[in-house]
Amino acid sequence: MDQDRYSRQLLFRKIGEEGQRRLMDSHVLVIGAGALGTGSAEILVRAGVGTLTILDRDYVEYSNLQRQQLYAESDAKGRIPKAVAARQRLSEINSEVDIRAHVMDATAEELRELAPDVDLMIDATDNFETRLVINDISQKYNVPWIYGACVGSYGISYMVIPGKTPCLNCLLNSVPLGGATCDTAGIIAPAVHMVVAYQAAEALKWLTGNHDALRGELVSFDVWTNQHTSIRVNRLKRSDCPSCGDRAAYPYLFQQPLSKAAVLCGRDTVQIRPPHRVERDLEQLAAMLSMQGGLVEANSFLVSFSLGEHRMVFFRDGRVLVHGTSDIAQAKSLYHRYLG
Ligand SMILES: [Zn+2]
Numbered sequence: 001m002d003q004d005r006y007s008r009q010l011l012f013r014k015i016g017e018e019g020q021r022r023l024m025d026s027h028v029l030v031i032g033a034g035a036l037g038t039g040s041a042e043i044l045v046r047a048g049v050g051t052l053t054i055l056d057r058d059y060v061e062y063s064n065l066q067r068q069q070l071y072a073e074s075d076a077k078g079r080i081p082k083a084v085a086a087r088q089r090l091s092e093i094n095s096e097v098d099i100r101a102h103v104m105d106a107t108a109e110e111l112r113e114l115a116p117d118v119d120l121m122i123d124a125t126d127n128f129e130t131r132l133v134i135n136d137i138s139q140k141y142n143v144p145w146i147y148g149a150c151v152g153s154y155g156i157s158y159m160v161i162p163g164k165t166p167c168l169n170c171l172l173n174s175v176p177l178g179g180a181t182c183d184t185a186g187i188i189a190p191a192v193h194m195v196v197a198y199q200a201a202e203a204l205k206w207l208t209g210n211h212d213a214l215r216g217e218l219v220s221f222d223v224w225t226n227q228h229t230s231i232r233v234n235r236l237k238r239s240d241c242p243s244c245g246d247r248a249a250y251p252y253l254f255q256q257p258l259s260k261a262a263v264l265c266g267r268d269t270v271q272i273r274p275p276h277r278v279e280r281d282l283e284q285l286a287a288m289l290s291m292q293g294g295l296v297e298a299n300s301f302l303v304s305f306s307l308g309e310h311r312m313v314f315f316r317d318g319r320v321l322v323h324g325t326s327d328i329a330q331a332k333s334l335y336h337r338y339l340g
Contacts, residue, residue, distance in 0.1 A: 005096075018209070023204070027053070027117060030121075037056065037122070039124075045090045045093055045094045049097060050098065053102070054086050058321070068082075079313070115138070115143050116143075120206055121138060132243075135160065136253045137253065144206060146159045147160065150195045156218070165234065169244065170237050174236050175218060190223045191223050217231060217233065218231045219231075263328065268323065270321070270326065270328055272320045272332065273318065277317065278318035322334055322335065
């Protein structure tokens with residue numbers, strides 16, 4: 001163990017040598033590499049978590065730089081996938097950590113493959129549909145997860161421990177859960193950092209074995225209006241909950257994965273997934289698109305194709321982002337025009 005690197009954390013008695021060892025034996029899955037994901041990932045990697053897996057479906061854009069702390073202008077200029085850019089920066093920060101990156105959607109199919117190997121999942125997604133999938137995965141594979149969301153100057157966080165706390169589904173109709181709607185109110189960085197601080201603190205407590213110190217409450221705040229609320233929710237656990245109850249059926253694992261086409265939260269963008277997982281030959285695709293007129297730009301992870309007011313970005317895993325529209329029918333017609 002590099003004593004100097006972690007010396008201040010070792011001095012913190014609640015962690016100490018024993019906690020540090022536990023942390024270094026841990027594997028955390030960070031779902032999403034936007035503002036929340038980059039914040040939590042950086043804290044955990046600096047703290048010396050053993051393995052960190054991070055997944056994200058998107059690439060870095062200039063509008064991310066105001067709050068997504070691992071990215072630089074060169075990532076936006078090169079349209080580097082967030083998971084790839086995050087891994088690069090994280091491994092520069094701490095080369096002792098095994099950092100794994102996946103450019104993919106967080107659907108039930110993907111999470112089923114990743115979750116059984118991890119000790120903890122951190123929610124850094126931007127939509128409630130995915131959180132309910134994470135919640136069911138957490139119950140099915142007995143892996144705790146930490147909910148986090150923010151919009152504007154507001155943030156919320158809550159940790160779900162299977163078999164112990166109410167799950168997200170238990171709380172759905174009982175307490176106001178912010179972040180349930182698409183973000184069109186903008187976001188300021190301090191709200192992000194506050195949620196990250198709550199999530200990462202619970203993560204450190206859990207991973208270092210300090211379970212008595214866990215908050216056990218749902219916390220929400222507004223850093224602009226100066227409100228702060230903690231809700232004790234332990235009595236809201238429902239024995240008939242479809243996700244964590246006596247006869248749990250994990251309903252969100254069996255729904256169509258995020259529909260095949262979906263409008264991305266708060267953006268003028270539609271994502272289209274192919275019916276089955278494919279591995280797209282990006283070079284061949286770039287060559288085909290360059291014969292269609294329009295501007296083709298490619299890197300080793302994606303191909304961007306601009307024509308008129310629309311821009312389409314094709315990923316290796318078969319997904320396409322259609323920018324410049326939030327109309328699914330129009331996005332599909334563009335998709336089929338170029339991919340048949
Ligand atoms: Zn439940």
